[in-house]
Amino acid sequence: MPYITIDESRCKGCGLCTIACSRKLVSLRDAPNSMGYTVAFFSNPDACTGCALCAEMCPDVAIAVFKES
Amino acid sequence: MPYITIDESRCKGCGLCTIACSRKLVSLRDAPNSMGYTVAFFSNPDACTGCALCAEMCPDVAIAVFKES
Amino acid sequence: MSEKIFVKGNEAVAMAAIEAGVRCYFGYPITPQSDIPEYLSRELPKTGGTFIQVESEIGAINMVLGASAAGVRAMTSSSGPGISLKQEGISYMAGSELPGVIVDIMRQGPGLGGIDASQADYFQATRGGGHGGYRIIVLAPDSVQEMYDLTMLAFDLSDIYRMPAMVLADSVIGQMKESIVANSRPETPLPVKDWAVRGRAEGADQNVVKSLKLGDGEMEAFHWAMHARYQELADKESRWEEYQTADAEMIVTAFGSTARIARTAIEGARAEGMKVGLLRPITLFPFPKQAYTALSARCKRFLDIELSTGQMIDDVRLSVARDTDVAFYGRPPGAGSLPTPEELLEQIRKIY
């Protein structure tokens, strides 16, 4: 199963990844962290295609994508 | 008879007037004046049409053109 | 107009410029002075004036040159790198005997530096950073009220003496907010600008504004005329503030924000029984030499404090009586480098 990881120390909660994923697998948390950011999280591991579009959109290179090769 | 006058205190002897006159009525003197300029002179008053092309070409506005109006 | 308003130093400059009747502002953004163009972009057009955000500081100073040559009050403002870029234009203005106000809210340098408060551009301002050995009027406010008042004064002096005038403050004074009274411009009589280019309107003779001086002895005479004008400025327009100097046995001298900090330090010194006074130059050019000469006639210990490794110190040393000892305490610019009153008090104790 392809999946992504989001580095919370990099994520600034901009939400650009959320619009990149056609399957809506990335969302933002409700509550801000200590820097005031509502960071992104990967909501549904099962549906991920590993297409990496979310990562391509992330201005903070917070997303890593894994996939069987 | 149309004619032109050349102000020798303005003329720098560049010769541009000489190529402007299709009738070749303007020439340069052989000897330089005290500034080192071989100033222009009007050689053949009779043939002048008063077209003023010589004056149009003169960068130093040294030529005045007269004509019956 | 006597209700107090709570504004930033930079805003006070912009408000005063409008009150002084500025017709044209030309500038380029740079921290820590961008409040000035921001304010004027909003307010100046309302008075029928022109605001242009220019493509560069060079364009801006040259537009000031043009507008000033055309006879209207014009100004620009910048900081550090931008002021450096304006030097050629300022030199041309000085050479063309043009008025015009330049506001310099100093930041740290050299180079890009940073936006913290600095006084390291004292030499650049007072010695003519540009070529040709001219000087400009330099006024150094130490409060938001003075930012307002001295900006208006800069316009007047600039017109009267036909030379550029600079309001020189650091980012503390520019960014600080205080309550001020937005005074009306004082009714200073101003000379008619009959030298301005107006397109020979009303049948006037040709006017030419230029700095090119090629005639035999023409430029030399101009330099001496400028020199005489600088002397006249020194005699008539030197401004300074003294605080607790009457019985002082030691004089602290500083300008701008440093003078503010020093003043609190002096309160502390007085509380400890040390007879310390403050001499604060308000005009940096003309430098109020007379005040230093007078005070040093009886008080032989001076302490000069600057946000640099020492620049005004030269003027202080050149102004005091020969037998005066002038000590220096510098805190060059940078994050966290502003001295505190406690720290300056410590310095006073050392030297007292």
Add this chain to the structure above:
Amino acid sequence: MSEKIFVKGNEAVAMAAIEAGVRCYFGYPITPQSDIPEYLSRELPKTGGTFIQVESEIGAINMVLGASAAGVRAMTSSSGPGISLKQEGISYMAGSELPGVIVDIMRQGPGLGGIDASQADYFQATRGGGHGGYRIIVLAPDSVQEMYDLTMLAFDLSDIYRMPAMVLADSVIGQMKESIVANSRPETPLPVKDWAVRGRAEGADQNVVKSLKLGDGEMEAFHWAMHARYQELADKESRWEEYQTADAEMIVTAFGSTARIARTAIEGARAEGMKVGLLRPITLFPFPKQAYTALSARCKRFLDIELSTGQMIDDVRLSVARDTDVAFYGRPPGAGSLPTPEELLEQIRKIY
């Protein structure tokens, strides 16, 4: 290389630059220094070096910044208005601790002024015309031979102290032709430029050349480090020439062309039995304070001569013993304003 060649001061600068191994020249024409780019446009490419006539002085100084950051010897040259335009770039170079040579063949100002000889850019050169309170090395040749020698020295000092160096001459020295020996560059040991950007070649760590200093206390520490470097320069690199000072009862002081003229005037004074000597600073920054202090310990009459209304005079006054009297004779720039030896002799007589 010991055959003498008869060349212009400006050409000597260009020849020395090539001998010093300059790899890049970037400049913009301006009288009276255009011989420098003209010579180098012809000769520098032959040595594999780069010559670019840049679109402006600003472009030029920034190309110098780039090439110098990349670790090669780079230079520019200009005069008056062009030097003013370079101030921001020079400030960045100083802030980035970059070497680089700037040749300033002074002309009259302010503004467009004219091309006659001037020394009115002394303040601009020695006080940092740009922002941020930095200083640069300033060398003041008084002959074509020194134009050559000091240009090479400028490259070396600039590399050793990692700061810009300026060769400051007036148009007399720039335009004058004299016979010189085109000495080879002395074998001065030079530091390795391990700070230069080279594209991390040979697996080196990342190198960054910058003036931005935002860390707490970082910029302040930099200022004090610069200050210490300036002190080291003053101690080790101050250069001056003394002529007939041993028994002098009066000292004339002047730099560049003025010193040349003064020297002939002093010959005249000696012929009349007046014990007059000459103190000529060769480095203007560092100013050879030690020489003034030493001489003024026993000789109490100084006469400072400048092609301006007085700039170096400040440094002279700040350097001599407190009880020294320093008189000033200035001939600000302009057509027909160069003083003659006869005229200076007259001044010497007045004060002696």
Add this chain to the structure above:
Amino acid sequence: MRHDVFISGYGGQGVLLAGNLLSYAAIHQGMNVSFFPSYGVEKRGGSAMCTIVFSHDETGSPVVGHPSVSILLNQLSFDKYADKVRQGGLCIVNSSLVITGDRELPGIELVQVPMNQLAIDLGDARMVNMVACGAYTARVSALPRQSLDEALKKALPERNHRLIPANIMAIQAGADAAQR
């Protein structure tokens, strides 16, 4: 009597607005005020600080080495500035974000207010600065809590005046939490 207060936090916590608010409150009390802000190069994420000096006399130095009160809104500010508070002074910290741990601050009174928590409880996390100001008024008598009500009108742009009631509640919550 000259008062001073230092406020520090990260950009986005409303440090400058808090400073402005206290300034207007002091003006409202008829005092002279010097408000001196400073911030890093970065617009966001960097730190924001300000110092307010107010007095019935001259304000003197806008720079204060050892403030009598510091309001520290995040960890960085606490770590860097807590021990700068003058002896006998007050250090008001945002305990929602700041772990004071075993840090000793002899001679300085530590007031912990869970500002983020209180702001979120009131429905808007951005009111941290209001909570902070409220806490200040509870401990410094020179600026009574009510002086902030008037000050809000001046400190907030007209278009945000509708937020005043909510802000007053946040101020009150801060004041209550900081009450001795």
Add this chain to the structure above:
Amino acid sequence: MRHDVFISGYGGQGVLLAGNLLSYAAIHQGMNVSFFPSYGVEKRGGSAMCTIVFSHDETGSPVVGHPSVSILLNQLSFDKYADKVRQGGLCIVNSSLVITGDRELPGIELVQVPMNQLAIDLGDARMVNMVACGAYTARVSALPRQSLDEALKKALPERNHRLIPANIMAIQAGADAAQR
């Protein structure tokens, strides 16, 4: 012994070449030389001047207030500079262009040479400067006429070396005309 000569004319009369020529001649004589040119902003029509100082010792000041010899090639130069010549000195003027009129120059010896005329006679009006240099050598023994022959090779660019014989003739003509 220090020698100096001042040359002035309008741009185009070859003042600087003349100065260079005399400089090289002095170098050829083993002397130190300072050659100091100056000109107006205008490339043409303006005036061109230069001062040459040469000596077996140091040349000292490149600026000379009262030259021992002045060579003045046009009216303007004569009007402006003739009386600057030092007492006992020499003023060599181009009498083809200069009307000395009733101008009195007490203590200064006036040498009139019709330089343009001589140059034109030799076929090239542009050799006025060569005639002038010849005149100088006839009156100042420090630079023998022959020293100019060698100097020409250095002063003229290679491509103009073919003109050397003609120039030598012009120099000779000047020397002859100036002979006492």
Add this chain to the structure above:
Amino acid sequence: MKQVFTRTPSLKDVQTHFCPGCHHGGIHRLVAEALDEFGLRERTIGCASVGCSVFLYGYFDVDVVESPHGRAPAVATGVKRARPDRIVFTYQGDGDLAAIGTSEIIHAANRGEDITVIFVNNTTYGMTGGQMAPTTMPGQKTSTSPLGRSIKNDGAPFKMAELLSNLDGVTFSARVALNNPRNVLQAKKLIKTAFQYQVEGKGFSFIEALAACPTNWGMQPLSANERIGSEMIPYFPLGICKNTHNL
């Protein structure tokens, strides 16, 4: 499992100072990826400009020179002429390149300096707090155009990719955006091409990247991103303006 999307080595693994949703971060990444794909990290010198991208050295693991505001093309010229075998790029904002640095960019482009210029057009002066830029759009409100940019007072926005294409020295010029994944992928391709021009010594290559500045536009990151598609691209069309060698 293989990591199929990972941080490229030329991009340091640090938190940036950019605001949430700022496109500088994405553009940094694409440039770093281009450098790595050509294996240029140990051969590249970046010329930083003054603007929000001033900390280039903090994010790129290549040698970097800081340039005065607007002068990066001149600095880059100096670097490249001193070290012709190195890859030299500038990274400049719209204020930097199209206002104060107009002369430098035009003349470097005209000389055909063998450098690559990355031009980030976010229609404002980001670093100094959102003043009007030469590319600010007609009617756009900024802190120095409070009533919106007025064509009459301020002129029309500059289209730099097109303007520079008029100069012979420019061999490649293109405009890209990062507002959706498709455009990101296209941007990546064109940025690579720009560097390929330099690798092959083909002259001056230019990339204009449309970018969001949520902070100074006063917008949330997502709306700012949206604005690029709805307002900017219609005015600043994407694509290749010039491609002399069809690389």
Add this chain to the structure above:
Amino acid sequence: MKQVFTRTPSLKDVQTHFCPGCHHGGIHRLVAEALDEFGLRERTIGCASVGCSVFLYGYFDVDVVESPHGRAPAVATGVKRARPDRIVFTYQGDGDLAAIGTSEIIHAANRGEDITVIFVNNTTYGMTGGQMAPTTMPGQKTSTSPLGRSIKNDGAPFKMAELLSNLDGVTFSARVALNNPRNVLQAKKLIKTAFQYQVEGKGFSFIEALAACPTNWGMQPLSANERIGSEMIPYFPLGICKNTHNL
């Protein structure tokens, strides 16, 4: 007898400092005639630049401001904004306008300042003694391009009339020459049109005049004049580049 060609009143009756055959004199005359034909002498302010035309005030009987080298468009902007009812023109050389003054001309043009710019392209820096200019032609030898301008090192010559036409603020742009009577008459017409644009408040108008610099070209006046037709015009085509209002 009537004098049918006479010196126009705005042109002072003095000897100029220009070299024999220099075209600055002719261009001065045409500008002065345009001013007089519209009756603008008592309403005009000229902005001189630095170059051989620096003495503008000596030859034109109108008010004149001297501008620093390259900055005349900025100075003119200041003048015009201060006195919008006046006619303001700049007169600039190719070094002045296309090198050091690149930013100022481009931004004044883009803002559409209501001024007229007379640009004299003589492919060299006349005043300073014939160095290479931005318009120096490929292969042309100058004192700083001793082997001829090299496109590789120096880039191609700028075609300013065309380049500026790309900016929206420019309403009229044309290139003229004075190398023969026909071209002189055409130049006169177009210069008049340029001023007409300003008289009617129609925005930025631009004239590029090809000109001879016999002195620095090392040519006799007649050959220099010839070079305009044989070398320059083929590279810098004459005519109107832009004429938005068809005046």
